[in-house]
Amino acid sequence: LAKTTQPISMDSYEGQEVNITCSHNNIATNDYITWYQQFPSQGPRFIIQGYKTKVTNEVASLFIPADRKSSTLSLPRVSLSDTAVYYCLVGALGGGADGLTFGKGTHLIIQP
Amino acid sequence: SAVISQKPSRDICQRGTSLTIQCQVDSQVTMMFWYRQQPGQSLTLIATANQGSEATYESGFVIDKFPISRPNLTFSTLTVSNMSPEDSSIYLCSVVSDNEQFFGPGTRLTVL
Numbered sequence: 001l002a003k004t005t006q007p008i009s010m011d012s013y014e015g016q017e018v019n020i021t022c023s024h025n026n027i028a029t030n031d032y033i034t035w036y037q038q039f040p041s042q043g044p045r046f047i048i049q050g051y052k053t054k055v056t057n058e059v060a061s062l063f064i065p066a067d068r069k070s071s072t073l074s075l076p077r078v079s080l081s082d083t084a085v086y087y088c089l090v091g092a093l094g095g096g097a098d099g100l101t102f103g104k105g106t107h108l109i110i111q112p
Numbered sequence: 113s114a115v116i117s118q119k120p121s122r123d124i125c126q127r128g129t130s131l132t133i134q135c136q137v138d139s140q141v142t143m144m145f146w147y148r149q150q151p152g153q154s155l156t157l158i159a160t161a162n163q164g165s166e167a168t169y170e171s172g173f174v175i176d177k178f179p180i181s182r183p184n185l186t187f188s189t190l191t192v193s194n195m196s197p198e199d200s201s202i203y204l205c206s207v208v209s210d211n212e213q214f215f216g217p218g219t220r221l222t223v224l
Contacts, residue, residue, distance in 0.1 A: 034213075041202075041217075041218070041220070042217055042218070043116075043204050043206075043215030043216050043217050043218050044155070044215045045215070046212055046213070046214070049212075087154070093211045094208045094209075094210075094211035094212050094213055095143075095145075095208055095213040098157075098160070099143075099145040099147075099157050099160060099206065099208075099213065100206075100213050101157065102147075102154045102155040102156070103154060104154050105154055
């Protein structure tokens with residue numbers, strides 16, 4: 001499974017746009033890129049998933065360059081409630097038969 | 113989508129005892145996973161529990177310590193046996209539905 005590298009932590013302020021970049025140099029042809037959010041004392045929650053180019057939903061955007069060796073999660077106009085750990089994962093769609101492999105994640109702290 | 117509930121939500125146990133964690137899903141799913149999340153750490157896959165087959169354990173996890181049952185497509189149990197303080201973690205159940213992996217709220221276990 002491809003490994004991912006992302007910043008351990010990030011700080012930002014309410015109303016700002018936050019971009020979290022993830023490196024996955026060994027991503028396989030069949031791998032998808034998925035981002036999860038986890039609040040304390042809760043299980044991870046799916047945010048967004050993509051294979052290439054750009055994906056946008058009501059929560060975030062995901063930018064994937066042509067070589068797919070990295071991806072950027074973009075959170076528009078963050079609020080205090082966006083403080084959480086964000087995990088970047090690569091693997092088969094839906095995790096496949098082996099489930100998703102989690103890296104260390106990025107601790108995002110939003111300040112007033 | 114899939115909604116997952118776990119029981120108990122938390123427990124405090126004495127070393128040497130065992131605890132069985134239940135995972136209930138609101139829909140039938142084939143693939144189910146059990147993860148462990150130690151304090152301040154990321155998630156680590158314990159085992160894959162697909163209905164109709166024996167659970168498959170990841171390196172470092174053995175059936176004698178973490179026996180798993182999967183009697184049907186909506187339910188599974190994970191037992192943490194002969195507990196020690198090192199087993200203090202959050203244990204999460206996860207399923208795949210419609211090519212997305214969903215997570216339960218977790219069971220917070222503290223071993224004294």
